[in-house]
Every structure is written in C-alpha cells, then in structure tokens.
Amino acid sequence: MLSTDPQLTELQQRSSLYAGPIPASQVGAVHANLFGAIDSFDELDPVDRIGSALVRHGFKTLDDIPEDVEFLLDVELWDIDDLVLRDLYVDRVERKAREFGGELLSRYRGAGIFIARVRVPGAGLRGLLAMKEVAWIDLPPVPDFAPDAGVDMVVEQLPPIAPPSEAAICIGIVDSGVTAAHPMLQGVIAGTFGVPARLGSDDEKRHGTAVAALASYGSIAQQLHQDTLRPRFRIASAKVVDARGNFDDERTIADLIEEAIRRLHAEFGCRVINVSLADIEHLVGGRPSNWAMTLDNLVRELGVIITVSAGNIIEISQRIEDEGVGIYPQYLLEDDHRLYEPASSVNSLVVGSLAHSNGLMPGEEEHADIVALTAAHHPSPFSRSGPGFGDAIKPDLVEYGGTAVWLGYNSSLSADRASCGILTLNPNYLQSLLEYRHGTSFAAPAAAFKAAVLLEEFPDRSANFIRSLMGLSTDHPEGLFDRVASKNGREHYRHAGYGVAELEFALASDDGRVVMAIEDSLHVNRFAVYEIPIPADFQTVKGTRHIKISLAFDPPVRNSRKEYLGIGMNYRLVRGKSAQEVFDRFRSWSKQEKDEAGGALTFDGQSWLCKMTPLSTMQEAGTLQVGTFVAKRDISEYGDRYYLVVRCEGKWAANLVEQQTFAVAVELWHEAQLDLYQQVAVFLNV
Structure with missing residues (x-):
C-alpha cells in the first residue's frame, strides 16, 4: 500500500517502464519481478478502510453509519518515516474531526504502528474514511476486566473460612516457602519445611504463598463472592530457594528437588505436587536436564502427578519498541523463547499460560498509547513455547495466568497492573490480603488444583489414570484461533499444548x-x-x-x-x-x-x-x-x-x-x- 504521493508517482513511473519496450540487454520487461507478483492494484475506497470490529457491529458500508451517533475510534494512519508528514497527517485528522464537532484525544506512534484516537459523530467517521492519509479505522479495544472489589478487603471483612478437613487431599508446593500465618490459609497448611533446613519455611521471596493459594482455592476471585471461603485442598510447602530466589550453592538442584518431593510424598501423602520454578540459564532443546530427569523418575517411582510451569519471557520491551506490537504472538515461538528447564520432563504436566483478558483498565479508552496485545484466550505475552524434548507436544496444557499491555508512553510491556493479573494471596498480608500476579507460575497451580479434583473423585487410581483424564478433557478455546495462525496444524500446540482441561468432561x-x-x-x-x-x-x-x-x-x-x-x-x-x-x-x-x-x-x-x-x-x-x-x-x-x-x-x-x-x-x-x-x-x- 502506498501512503504518499511520491510513492505513487514512483510506482507510476515504474509501471510505464514495465509496459514499455524490453531493453536489448534484458530478457524480460523492466521491473518484471515487481509487477509479476502483483495481481492488480487500485486506490482504496472509503469502505476498504472500515475495520473488522465496525463490520461486526453492522457498519459495513458508509450508508450503515448513522450521522448523529458518537463513535470512539482508532484511526490508523500510514506509518511513514518523514516526521513533518507524520505531524501533518495527525493535524489533518484533528481538523477533520473538529469539522464535524469531534476531537482528537491522543496519538501514538511505535514501530510499524501510527494511531490517532478520536471521538466523532458518524458523519465525521464518514469524512475520516475518505482521507487518503488513513489506512483504516476501527473501534478501539474495550476493557474486558474490572478489578475485583475484594482486592482491598481487610481481615475484618473476610467471610468465614471453612478449611479443608484433615482427610482432604494435600497438594505439595515446591517453591519459595509459604506465609502460613496468612488469614486466608487458616487450617490449610498441613506442614512446611526447608531444603536445606536452614532456609526455614517462610516465604521471603513472596512467590510460594501466591502459588499455594491457587492450588488450594482454585479461583480466589470466585471464592470472594461466596458467603463462606472454602479452600478445597490442604497444602504442604517445601521451600527450596532463598529470599533472592536462588538455590543452595552446595547442593545440586536435582538433589534438592528430590529430597523435597520425597518428603512431601512420605510425610504428607502428597500425590499432586506443583513446581513453579525454572532454570533461566537452560532452554529445552538438547538432552533433558538432570532436574527434569529427577522429576520423571519420581513420577514413575512414587506415582505422583507433578505440574511444572513453562517459564516466562523476561524481557521483550526493546524488541517491541524496535519492531512494533505486530511481532506478537510470533516472537513467542522463537528459539530464544522455548520452554525453560525442567519443562523437558516428559512424565510431568508442563503448563503454559493464556490471557484471561485484554489487560485494559476502565477509563483508558482515550489513551491510544496503551495497546492491548491480547484478548481472552490468546497466548499470554510472556508464556514460553514448545516443542518439548524430542519435539514432543509441550506444554501439555495451559491455564489462565494473566496478560500484559504495551505502554507506548514509556516504551515498556507491562503486566504489573491489576487488569493483567490473576487474583491471589499476598504474602505480605499486613499490607493487603490479596494481590494480582501474572506468569506461568500461577497457571501451573490451577492445573494442580484440577488434578487434585480428579484424584479426589478417583482416589484409588494411578497418576497415569489422572493424567489420561486430564488430557481427555482438554480443548483449545475458540478465541485462541482468533490470534494464532496454525501453519501445518502445529503452532497452537506449541503455544497451548492440548489446551485447557475442562473438569466436567473428565469427571x-x-x-x-x-x-x-x-x-x-x-x-x-x-x-x-x-x-x-x-x-x-x-x-x-x-x-x-x-x-x-x-x-x-x-x-x-x-x-x-x-x-x-x-x-x-x-x-x-x-x-x-x-x-x-x-x-x-x-x-x-x-x-x-x-x-x-x-x-x-x-x-x-x-x-x-x-x-x-x-x-x-x-x-x-x-x-x-x-x-x-x-x-x-x-x-x-x-x-x-x-x-x-x-x-x-x-x-x-x-x-x-x-x-x-x-x-x-x-x-x-x-x-x-x-x-x-x-x-x-x-x-x-x-
């Protein structure tokens, strides 16, 4: 597509040469490679600039657009490098909006994207659609998440808690420890220990408590709307990292993890164990790590179900600033963004993350420079991808672990906002009982919860039986295919494995x-x-x-x-x-x-x-x-x-x-x- 008159003039000149005589020094026409790849070209009509969301709302033609109805719109302009022309384009859009009684609210230009957000009546929309500076116009993303009112709840406002019975299934958590004194874990914690013992058991890293809560409750957000809080499963915690999130220097990871899992199984009867930890120095690709092999052998020997987080992409902001938000979700499949170890574990359930929302907050409708990468069911912008070892389908499945939005005003991909996270417990409960967290770390315990529900229903069955039912119940949400193109039927498996487990189909x-x-x-x-x-x-x-x-x-x-x-x-x-x-x-x-x-x-x-x-x-x-x-x-x-x-x-x-x-x-x-x-x-x- 040509966005400036000079570009059109150059194309016309090349077209004349292509249609002219073939030079004696050439086999074919001048610029044959260019025009041979083009079926036809023509100028855009106003209707060609109508975006898909407008079409879905019934505005397929200019006649469908009522003159007096007000529209909030993203006007995508041709992205050109000339600074003077960019300013001129925005000025023209602003003047056109004002001509019809509308207004320019904000503008954003990033790599490959140039947007003006306007509010205009339908007549103004028609006028904007006729402008050659405009690539297309569409409705902006609408916030699809409202922070739960319960996030600000204090102890005095907590509903009564009905803790799980002593006979309830106990899920093991291998992580950074747990804040056992948290009021919402009353009667939930079956036991805690450190590996090595000198670590203690308190959650200094502020990670394990949030993980354990999701394994016990399933969904904290749903529980808050009940008259009584009912955590379903007990928790036993093995702390294996210090306050900085590091393993002990004197022992191998395989040794630490094996001791933790054996103790959780022997002392607390844990048959479901969650590991939301990853080795950021080693990607899945070569031979499986000793850590992964240890998990695989323990699954076989002890008959346990182990859920493992896929790992998170730590930093992608510079890439997005340089190349634009259009690189999502393709960048998730790059070699550097493969699963972190121990996700090469073949006998564990490796869990990736899907977005639960687009991450926008109410009140951000006028900000063009806050860009949603996802909608619900899309791959989380931080979730690492498969395949697993030997090109196995990994992750095995996905759960909802949050999302992230692009903040153009400070050139960063941000997930540290309530609308981007999953509600869980705050280890620092004296400050606030609850907080929002994002990451595959918080998707994995959701899978552990589901495995425990199945084990509760079939207590005498093997880990293989539970895994087979988990697999049978999986499916890919339709929304995933709205964002993930699946060449040769493989890409959505790399993002999401076999899909999300739906317990009612397994039970x-x-x-x-x-x-x-x-x-x-x-x-x-x-x-x-x-x-x-x-x-x-x-x-x-x-x-x-x-x-x-x-x-x-x-x-x-x-x-x-x-x-x-x-x-x-x-x-x-x-x-x-x-x-x-x-x-x-x-x-x-x-x-x-x-x-x-x-x-x-x-x-x-x-x-x-x-x-x-x-x-x-x-x-x-x-x-x-x-x-x-x-x-x-x-x-x-x-x-x-x-x-x-x-x-x-x-x-x-x-x-x-x-x-x-x-x-x-x-x-x-x-x-x-x-x-x-x-x-x-x-x-x-x-």
Missing part, C-alpha cells in the same frame, strides 16, 4: 457424551486391543461425531542415553475390521507364517485407520498422547465396533523392565443430542 459421562477409561500394563514389545462400541445413532445421525483418545504412561528415563525414554508407547484406532484381523495385522509373524501366507497381513488403503488430530507423529514423542478422530458423514459402513490398539515398544530399557503400566481413556461425542450413554451401557452390559 463423568452424560447422556450425549460417553467416557470410558482403563488402567493396564503391557509386556515390552507387546500390544493390547480394546473394543470400542459404536452405537447405531452415533454412526448414522446427521452431524459431526468425535472419538477422542488419551494415553498416558510413565517410562523410565536416562539423559545419558541417546534415547531418553526407555520405553515407548503409541496407539492406533482401527475401524471396519474384525478383532482377529486387527490382532493378525499387529502381531509379529514368524518367517514360516509369512512364507505360507505370502507375507504378513496388511490392510488395503487407509480407510481402516482412523486419522487422528494431531497426527500420531506429533503425539508419540510424549508420554501424554491425545488425539481426536472426527467424522462428518454416515460411518455405518465400518460397523458397530472399533478397535483401539495400544503398543509398547522396548528401547534401552527393554531388558530391564518387564512391563509398562499405562492408562487410556476414550470419549464418544456427537454434536446431536443423542442418548449415547444408555446405548453404550447396553452394549457393554453394565
């Missing part, structure tokens, strides 16, 4: 959605075949149908080996074949059998294999593998039984491990309102 089936799950074990280099009933209505009723699979296992690991995982597992969903055919297709055939049969059994074509999203090649590097098969047409030709084949592959641990435990969960869901549960129950005779 139980309902009439129209059936969940089936099993725990099992397999000998190395063997496979298991599970029959999945496919009700007649699921096959034939018009609409989109889904079969979702979630496999979780906890292999032994060694980072001194070329292959980190000692055991590999994967699954395939087969349709249109008998159980015997499936068994014959996947079993090992002796040479004599192959010779007699003319080769091992194969299936013609690919219709027998249900294509999963994401592809199996993306899933299989991880120990939590979640995929969905979607069919939009009648599938009755494939019968009323599908077969799930789960395979166990021996790697370096093939001679060391006899069996590998795992859990697999399956969900059937049809968009039509069908009574699937009853049909499946009859089929299974339950």
